[in-house]
Amino acid sequence: MMETFYIILITILKTALYFGVLMLHVAYATYAERKVIGHIQLRLGPMVVGPHGLLQPIADVIKLIFKEDIIPSNVDKKIFTIAPLISLTAALSTFAVIPVTDKWFIADINVGILYVLGILGVGTYGIIFAGWSSNSKYAFLGGLRSAAQMISYEVALAMSIVGVIIMAESFNLTEIVNRQAQYPLGMFLFPQIIGYFVFIVAMLAETNRVPFDLPEAETELVAGYFVEYSGIRFSLFYLAEYLAMFCMSALATICFWGGWTIPPFLLKIFPFLSIVPGVVWFLLKVYFHMFLFFWFRGTLPRYRYDQLMAIGWKVLIPLALFNIILTSLIKYYS
Amino acid sequence: MKTDTTRELLINMGPQHPATHGVLRLVLEVEGEIIKKCTPYIGYLHRGVEKLAEDLTYVQALPLTDRLDYLSSIINNVGFCLAVEKLMGINVPERAKFIRTMMSEMARICSHLVWIATHALDIGAMTVFLYAMRDREKLLEMFEMVTGARLTVSYPRIGGVRCDINDKFLEELDKFIEEFPSKVEEYETLIDRNRVWLKRTIGVGVITAEEAINWGLTGPTLRGSGVYYDVRKFFPYDAYDKVDFEVPIGKNGDVYDRYKCRMLEFRQSAKIIKQCIEKLPTGPILAEESPRIRMPSSPLKINKEDIQFEIYNDDKNAEDFIKKFTEVYASVEAPRGELGFYIVCDDSAKPYRMRVRAPSFVHAGVLPKLCEGSLIADVIANIGSIDIVLGECDR
Numbered sequence: 107m108m109e110t111f112y113i114i115l116i117t118i119l120k121t122a123l124y125f126g127v128l129m130l131h132v133a134y135a136t137y138a139e140r141k142v143i144g145h146i147q148l149r150l151g152p153m154v155v156g157p158h159g160l161l162q163p164i165a166d167v168i169k170l171i172f173k174e175d176i177i178p179s180n181v182d183k184k185i186f187t188i189a190p191l192i193s194l195t196a197a198l199s200t201f202a203v204i205p206v207t208d209k210w211f212i213a214d215i216n217v218g219i220l221y222v223l224g225i226l227g228v229g230t231y232g233i234i235f236a237g238w239s240s241n242s243k244y245a246f247l248g249g250l251r252s253a254a255q256m257i258s259y260e261v262a263l264a265m266s267i268v269g270v271i272i273m274a275e276s277f278n279l280t281e282i283v284n285r286q287a288q289y290p291l292g293m294f295l296f297p298q299i300i301g302y303f304v305f306i307v308a309m310l311a312e313t314n315r316v317p318f319d320l321p322e323a324e325t326e327l328v329a330g331y332f333v334e335y336s337g338i339r340f341s342l343f344y345l346a347e348y349l350a351m352f353c354m355s356a357l358a359t360i361c362f363w364g365g366w367t368i369p370p371f372l373l374k375i376f377p378f379l380s381i382v383p384g385v386v387w388f389l390l391k392v393y394f395h396m397f398l399f400f401w402f403r404g405t406l407p408r409y410r411y412d413q414l415m416a417i418g419w420k421v422l423i424p425l426a427l428f429n430i431i432l433t434s435l436i437k438y439y440s
Numbered sequence: 441m442k443t444d445t446t447r448e449l450l451i452n453m454g455p456q457h458p459a460t461h462g463v464l465r466l467v468l469e470v471e472g473e474i475i476k477k478c479t480p481y482i483g484y485l486h487r488g489v490e491k492l493a494e495d496l497t498y499v500q501a502l503p504l505t506d507r508l509d510y511l512s513s514i515i516n517n518v519g520f521c522l523a524v525e526k527l528m529g530i531n532v533p534e535r536a537k538f539i540r541t542m543m544s545e546m547a548r549i550c551s552h553l554v555w556i557a558t559h560a561l562d563i564g565a566m567t568v569f570l571y572a573m574r575d576r577e578k579l580l581e582m583f584e585m586v587t588g589a590r591l592t593v594s595y596p597r598i599g600g601v602r603c604d605i606n607d608k609f610l611e612e613l614d615k616f617i618e619e620f621p622s623k624v625e626e627y628e629t630l631i632d633r634n635r636v637w638l639k640r641t642i643g644v645g646v647i648t649a650e651e652a653i654n655w656g657l658t659g660p661t662l663r664g665s666g667v668y669y670d671v672r673k674f675f676p677y678d679a680y681d682k683v684d685f686e687v688p689i690g691k692n693g694d695v696y697d698r699y700k701c702r703m704l705e706f707r708q709s710a711k712i713i714k715q716c717i718e719k720l721p722t723g724p725i726l727a728e729e730s731p732r733i734r735m736p737s738s739p740l741k742i743n744k745e746d747i748q749f750e751i752y753n754d755d756k757n758a759e760d761f762i763k764k765f766t767e768v769y770a771s772v773e774a775p776r777g778e779l780g781f782y783i784v785c786d787d788s789a790k791p792y793r794m795r796v797r798a799p800s801f802v803h804a805g806v807l808p809k810l811c812e813g814s815l816i817a818d819v820i821a822n823i824g825s826i827d828i829v830l831g832e833c834d835r
Contacts, residue, residue: 147570243451247473247816316564317636326817328458407636408564410817411473 120212121202128201132348133163138393139400146404173337178241181334185239190335190342193232197349199225204356205280207366207384218279219271222357223264226312229346230256233314236343237331248330251320251411258418259311259318265426266304269433270294270361283365291371293364300429302362304422306398309354311418313347315399317406318414355395356388363391448476451816455484459562459820462830464804470816478811478819480804485834493794498524498598501791506592508779508796509832512551514543514583515774516832517596522677523770523781524598525727532678535723536600541679542716543586543595544772545709546613549620550579551775552702552709559699559824560631563640568630575623578616585609599727610717617710617717624706632703641696645810645822648693655806658799659777660701661826665693671773683715695825702827776800776827800833 137152137159144151152159177186203218205211215221230253237249271277273294274285286293295302311318320330327333332343359365366384373379409417454465463484469477489508493501505520506513518540525532532540553576560568580590586605587593595602631637647655652665662669670687672680688704690697771780777799784793803826810822 143567147567148574149570243449247451251473319564320817326459326820404567405630405634406565407560407631407634407640408817409636410640410815412815413639 117212124201124212125198128198128349128352129345131352132345133167135348135352135396136166136344137163138396139403142397142400143404146401167341170341171338175338176336178334181241182239185235186334187339189232189235189239190332190339190346191232192235193229193346194342194349196225196229196232197346197353200353201349201356203279204353204360205283205365206388208280208283210385211280214278214280217277219267219277219282219357219361222353223260223267226350226353227256227260229350232343232346233331236335240331240334242334244327244329245331245333248327248333251327252314252331255311255314255318255320255414255418258415259308259422262304262418262422262426263308263312265423265430266301266308267357267361268426269298269301269429272430272433272437273297279360279365283360283367286364287367287370291364292367292369293362295362295364298362298429298433300425300432302358304426304429305358305362307417307422309358309395310399310402311414313350313354313399315351316403317409319408320411320414351396351399352392355392355399358395359388359391365391453819454481459823461558461823461828464823464828464830464833466807466811466819468811468816468819473815473817475811475814475816475819478808480807482801482804482830483834485830487835489835490794490796493791495790497789498791501794502596502598503592503594505781505796506594507831508798508835509551509774509776509800509829510591511554511829512544512547512775513592514540514547514595515551515772516779517594518544518678519770519772519774519779519781521596521598522772523768523783526770527768527783527785528598530599530727532600532727533724534679534721535604536725536727537679538682538716538720539601539605539725540596541683542613542713542720543583543601544678545712545716546579546582548709548775549706550576550583552706553579555702555775555824555827556627559821559827560627562820562824563637565631565634565637568627571623571627571630575620582609582612582616585612597726600725604725610720613713614717617713620710621707624703628703638696640817640821641699641825642694643692644695644814644818645825646692646694647806647810651809652693655809656802657777657806658802659774660698660705661777661799661803661806663687664690664698664701664825666691666697671771671778675771677770677772679716679719680712682719683712685712685715695821698825771797774799776829776832777803779832796832796835798832798835800828800830801835803828804833 140162141151141159152162155161155165177183200222202212203215203221205214233252233256234249237245237247237252240246240249270282273289274282276282276285282294289297310316314320320326332340335343366388368379368382368384368387448469448471451468451470452465453468454460455463460466465481465484467479467481468475487507489504493504496504502517502520505516508516524530553572557569557572557576560566560572583593583595584590586603586609587595589595647657647665649665649667652662652667657665658669658671666689668687668689671677672685673687685708688701688708690701767782767784769780769782771778773779778797779799780797782793782795782797783791785791806826807819807822810826811819814822
């Protein structure tokens with residue numbers, strides 16, 4: 107009895123710590139994005155609040171929290187208020203199974219990957235609800251676009267990971283990382299390069315980022331599904347988007363980049379690197395993927411709706427299927 | 441009994457939509473994402489410039505023309521001045537002609553820079569926006585150097601230009617023109633070699649040459665369809681017959697060809713400016729018989745007489761000038777197309793009627809033709825590619 111209570115307490119504490127650290131990362135990811143894009147665009151990015159604008163995310167949070175909560179007339183109030191919560195909860199829940207090092211995770215479940223994919227799918231409901239309940243045609247179109255986009259790209263996303271699952275012979279995220287040690291560079295990146303490519307493209311679409319940011323296409327749909335949201339409710343969507351980006355980056359790191367392990371060839375050249383804790387490697391890899399998100403946003407235009415669908419169904423899914431077949435054949439004959 | 445019927449979703453795009461370039465309002469009837477009907481509504485920026493001009497003398501009406509197409513105000517001024525000069529039979533000195541040509545091409549580059557910035561932003565590539573604005577800033581500073589104003593300069597005068605340019609300005613301009621083609625290449629690296637950009641523009645908003653002529657399109661929008669027409673070549677004004685330049689034309693008449701035309705025009709404009717700097721003659725900058733506005737010589741020593749401008753010439757009567765023509769039409773090649781000024785003169789110092797042939801107005805009319813049957817995202821690409829300025833459209 108006492109033991110169960112003890113486990114629950116530890117889990118709650120762990121979750122709280124994880125949550126706090128994660129939120130800090132999200133806050134500074136917004137800062138990083140503004141800085142990266144700023145420098146791509148020959149600007150400085152935030153510079154005013156704190157040294158080099160370091161306190162800007164905190165100022166933003168304060169501003170968003172204290173803004174008036176506006177609910178437009180004739181909206182479906184219940185769904186309108188619940189939609190951002192669904193998005194945020196779904197995005198947050200994925201982190202329950204994502205291991206930061208081999209010892210640091212909240213839950214180590216056997217079907218970790220399936221859980222993450224499933225929960226991410228739930229996040230789509232938030233967007234569809236927001237678009238539907240807002241009583242705005244722009245939001246409505248944004249919601250519809252997002253529904254179609256997320257459903258078609260989820261297929262590609264899931265299939266791109268199947269190759270990894272076949273190679274690792276496990277759905278468990280920790281197990282997947284451990285299995286990568288015996289491969290060149292200590293990662294599935296090169297045996298699964300097709301899968302990785304599909305994953306990166308689907309990841310952009312799944313998180314509604316450029317060049318697939320159609321649900322929130324600024325210049326067409328003004329802001330898309332959250333056009334009627336402001337203040338704290340808007341910031342919940344914003345949070346959910348960044349959390350999803352982190353989740354996708356973490357997933358890419360775990361499935362293709364060897365998670366928290368050090369690439370063996372690096373260790374051979376610089377043996378002293380073994381004292382660097384795994385969490386640092388993990389974060390480096392995650393932030394590399396986050397940088398990809400920012401980089402794409404700084405350089406790429408936006409696809410059109412029909413082109414997006416064509417890429418999803420005609421390019422990514424066949425590629426992913428081909429990858430699955432190829433991986434299975436190699437696995438079977440070796 | 442109530443029967444359920446389905447109908448198209450009506451979307452009101454504008455007048456405060458971020459991508460309708462000002463206050464254009466489009467009412468779209470969409471079925472899913474496909475546009476069934478597109479109706480443009482204009483007039484949200486109507487200031488009655490044409491009517492206001494009837495109550496002002498020719499010299500006074502000049503600053504009004506700045507506010508038509510505020511992105512290339514000098515070209516509007518030149519257009520108006522050309523019309524009045526034609527009316528009064530004023531011969532512009534050579535130096536003034538070259539300065540006007542040079543400044544017009546600077547304004548064209550300025551305007552095209554705003555176009556590429558917003559067009560790329562509309563399609564989603566936001567980095568080009570800041571690159572283009574960076575270069576536009578340099579041009580605006582050069583305008584400020586000569587005219588004291590950055591956007592609405594009112595620099596040309598009837599019969600010439602207001603003030604002379606100096607060597608420092610020419611030096612800076614030369615430096616800018618030297619490096620400008622490489623800047624254009626920089627924009628092209630960002631978008632022109634980008635598959636997403638090509639997919640979004642090629643084959644979108646196609647208009648054939650015949651249709652384009654029938655719709656009355658002019659400028660790069662017409663040339664994108666492969667029609668060779670440019671006021672600068674066909675009805676040369678100022679110093680355009682003394683400089684050597686090409687008129688780039690497209691082939692398919694889609695968004696990409698219109699984009700390509702303008703990108704090539706950047707280089708031609710740079711070429712024209714370069715020649716103007718080389719060939720710039722010396723001499724007066726204002727025709728002798730020109731009605732002049734006496735401006736305060738320095739802001740510190742303003743006295744009342746200086747502020748109240750007066751039209752003066754030999755016999756102190758502006759009306760004497762106006763006897764050769766009763767009505768006149770003069771047009772210039774604005775960045776958007778043929779900008780025409782039609783003036784009817786009733787032998788007084790004020791125009792009896794002034795009418796502006798605004799390319800944006802004509803181009804706004806072709807939007808339904810371009811958009812119907814395509815997707816919502818294409819509307820944005822089309823608006824960007826015909827490059828309308830609502831200040832000119834609504835007047």
